[in-house]
Amino acid sequence: MAPLRWGICTGGEISHDFVASLQGHSDNHPIVAIATRSLERAQKFATKFKIPTAYGSYEELARDPNVDIVYIGAINTEHPRLSKLFLTNKKNVLCEKPLALTLHETQDVLKTAKESNVFFMEAVWTRFFPVSAKIRELVSSGKLGDVKSMLLNFGLDLPDRERTVKREMGGGALYDMGIYMVQMTTMVFGEGPTSSHTHGFLNENGVDEMYTTVMKFPNKAMATLACTYKADYPNEVVIVGTKGRLRIPDHFWAPTDLIWSSPNGEPIETFNFPTPESSAEYSLGPLWSGMLYEADAVKQAIQEGKKEHALVSWKETELLATLMEKARRDLGIVWVHEGQSPVVVLA
């Protein structure tokens, strides 16, 4: 079967690590082109990773006939525009999360994906880790009994970098970090909550620096999600069932460990799935070698002729966007670019 030829859109930290992960472990993922807003930067990136083609514009990448799929590692605010650019040029697309800062834009991109009839996925990479598969297996097997509650926290004392604190760059804890927790709840419960309420603080730029979301799920189950970019939390997820409990210790967003215990905490089984070893250097840390998991999954889905991946379907992306939108409205975040465009309803 023909290899899937990757084009990379933007040359920031996350694109760097995506390429490092793909090249560091496997010859299965040829990377054939890189585009950034500056040809010089693109060439530098291309040289470092031995990528044959460098572009100083995204439009050139979109027209490159040698590219099968584009990975979008741009900042949050650019995701919808770039997704649409590549989709309308019939490229398959893997776009970093969050796909957009509003539900409206998310629906607009998904509509474009549908019309373009190519593969599209929001890069919710956490779901492709072996630990996530084990969580789904244990939950669906009934070994935990009924899941009654999820307790999640994600706090990092991040430097005041612009993309985290600035409203015009789509910053804030919710859209930078919160989506990791939200996707964990919908993965475990297999559906969205019946209600969601968020309380927190905005920073002086008008995006959230700390918040907690409380979700109610069917069968009187709940999830509690605490998040901040101003302090270090334990960064754990606890899934509480009537017959057992799961704990995903620090770094649940790129999970390598899972502890299954009885309801009162006696260990039953411990799982450890280290991320693929590689000699590559990562900007964001060695955990990012785990991006290979989602790349493998995307490749397989495309080769099977699919337009979306079952683990992060378009419907799921819309659900995540709906929940993020509810949380940001509760917090009072109003994006700079929000216009009066009508909401697009996905057919």
Next chain:
Amino acid sequence: MAPLRWGICTGGEISHDFVASLQGHSDNHPIVAIATRSLERAQKFATKFKIPTAYGSYEELARDPNVDIVYIGAINTEHPRLSKLFLTNKKNVLCEKPLALTLHETQDVLKTAKESNVFFMEAVWTRFFPVSAKIRELVSSGKLGDVKSMLLNFGLDLPDRERTVKREMGGGALYDMGIYMVQMTTMVFGEGPTSSHTHGFLNENGVDEMYTTVMKFPNKAMATLACTYKADYPNEVVIVGTKGRLRIPDHFWAPTDLIWSSPNGEPIETFNFPTPESSAEYSLGPLWSGMLYEADAVKQAIQEGKKEHALVSWKETELLATLMEKARRDLGIVWVHEGQSPVVVLA
């Protein structure tokens, strides 16, 4: 100095363990009388613990001139009436938490305590453990930096015993368990939150079975409190400061361990203060030997001529009641006995 002579009001599990704790460790706490609604039960309790006097009515205990202080271990709904009975008879009172099911009743009891000019304290025993003293020391020393967040969870899969599930008995997770978390937040922050929002589920009797409270504190700090009587949580408290973190592992309500770490979780110092050893048998478990700590504190305060204890002042009890009231109103709990009595404002 004359010993403080205790009278015990009701002979349930918690009274049993209170007496066991006092007698098991010390001759400093003579217990001179026990009263229950049935003389036979009182006599049985008296025989077991070698208590000289047994009464079949609370009024007799209130009039006993040999009793200096009454410990009230009755069910929640009875606390205000019994507190007032003993206070108006000029007995010092230590009443189990929660003092009342409404703010109005709490204020009414505190007003009676003030008029009676005797010692009164709500039995928030957690605050008297050495671990709690260590928490206060570390927070006030500035060693944690600014406390930005507290993450608390308290979940026990309790059998459907009447006093837990029944509205007419003052049941529900909030009033049975939640107060332990609420008092931990006000102890650490040294003040009440600027806002508090609670979301959860009521059971078929109309009291809460699961809920989460989100509190905002000054200086953009928050607390997240998750609680249920339907499932076992890790039952931990994490206090997140800008310079360090504290973790109180399972059983934070009767804390014997404390882990002080750097912001990212590297251990700095671990503290262990086991509860006093004793050969006594406890209905609720050996941790309850820690009730001695509050009894010692109460005794000392009374011997110093105080009417309230600095660690659980009347103002603090009123604050806790205010926060519990806000949470139950958010949840939609309406007590069976709630009348239209005007709110008493404490001078």
